[in-house]
Amino acid sequence: MALYIGLMSGTSLDGVDGALADFDGSAVRTLAAAYLPFPPALRAELMALQAAGPDEIEREALAANQLATCYARCVADLLAQASLAPSAVRAVAVHGQTIRHRPELGFTRQTNNPALLAELCGIDVIADFRSRDIAAGGQGAPLVPAFHQALFGLAGQARVVANIGGIANISVLHSDGSVTGFDTGPGNVLMDGWIARHLGKEYDADGAWAASGTVITPLLQAMLTEPFFALPAPKSTGRDLFHMHWLDAHLAAFPGAAQADVQATLTQLTAVTLAQAIQRYGAQADAVYVCGGGACNGTLLRMLAAALDGKVTVASTDALGVAPNRVEALAFAWLGYRFSERLAGNLPAVTGAAGERILGALYPR
Structure with missing residues (x-):
């Protein structure tokens, strides 16, 4: 089996959607799915970080730590549902929480602490999927x-x-x-x-x-x-x-x-x-x-x-045949699989990038 976990927390800022999928074969097979709402204080802070404010570098770093903890809880839930040990999963692919998206200025910012997530869940973590596409002149979205x-x-x-x-x-x-x-x-x-x-x-x-x-x-x-x-x-x-x-x-x-x-x-x-x-x-x-x-x-x-x-x-x-609340988490699990196989994850015709690129950065367990 080629098992990957995808974690997505999107613009709605409501919580984390997670999916555990098997990419060993012609079809994607979903083994487990989970949703974890953000604690109200974290949601409020992530919302506040959408705009410039005082002491935002430290506030973002602290929010990223809390976010990683939420991600780790979602991973634990998925593993428990599937009765799997962390060692059975090749990687966790995590989007992070977008707080700035300015491709016209050459950057996008997804708050995250993938190193902490790797430490907490004991699984390789793949993150930062958008920046390589932007570096290649693309929008970094949608992926x-x-x-x-x-x-x-x-x-x-x-x-x-x-x-x-x-x-x-x-x-x-x-x-x-x-x-x-x-x-x-x-x-x-x-x-x-x-x-x-x-x-x-x-x-x-x-x-x-x-x-x-x-x-x-x-x-x-x-x-x-x-x-x-x-x-x-x-x-x-x-x-x-x-x-x-x-x-x-x-x-x-x-x-x-x-x-x-x-x-x-x-x-x-x-x-x-x-x-x-x-x-x-x-x-x-x-x-x-x-x-x-x-x-x-x-x-x-x-x-x-x-x-x-x-x-x-x-x-x-x-x-x-796919529940609408699972699609994006499955998409990032797929992007993690593509990274591991050293396959491109972007479509230049969609993002405007100069060419196909392998997306993501690895944080080994």
Whole structure:
């Protein structure tokens, strides 16, 4: 067996998704999956580190140590589920927590302490997957389209995989085997921020609050003027652009807007920007398969289907046999496997890098 653990904590900042997978054979086999929510204090600190602040070097280092501890707990959970010793796993592949993503300035920053994680779990750790692609002139993101092609690609059929985490991205799996992929804009990040501010909830379960409101069309149109949406691929983004101050700047022209109506409008923003990207690059895809937290938002999926004029099937990756909350963790397990085999992990056509590169850095146990 070729066993790898993938750990992913994304832009939503809710916790760690983990997957234990076997890459020995033609198909990826998932042996265990786990989710570990962040302690509230760690989540708050990671959120605060998204922007410049006092003493942030020390604060980031301390947060990285706490993060490594959370990762180690997730690894222990996966091993217990599968009744495996650490020695049975070749490597843990960990994304880290993005706190800055500025490829236009030549850097991206994923908070992490992979050396501590290797010490805590007694397994080789592979980390820092994005920086080599950026060094080669790429965006460093998204990295999942290569895995989407390996896992979900079907010869002669065009499919789109839409990953809706804090930020949304698409992988267009063309019928000729080529792949297009890029970030489309906000996924859950603005919706989560708005409901946290007004209802104290981490997310809008099934989009129920959004469903109770009405889309504010002028606000939606104003937000759609954001230049990022019109940029050609390759492109990537994050909380550096789409944050609550960005939203507040747009809301200043709509004083007194009903809170539920704003939530409905933010949900529609995610749906419309995804749909526009799919219509522009999707090459008449037969279906759109959604993964990430957004796959659990029924209102968002209905809005996405409507924005696609009802002409494309919209379903979660469950329809392809993979739970939507496992896809990204599995993708990083796959990237760890690719690193170990000295195989490229990026797609230059997606990231804009000068060529294929082996992604990651090894921290031996």
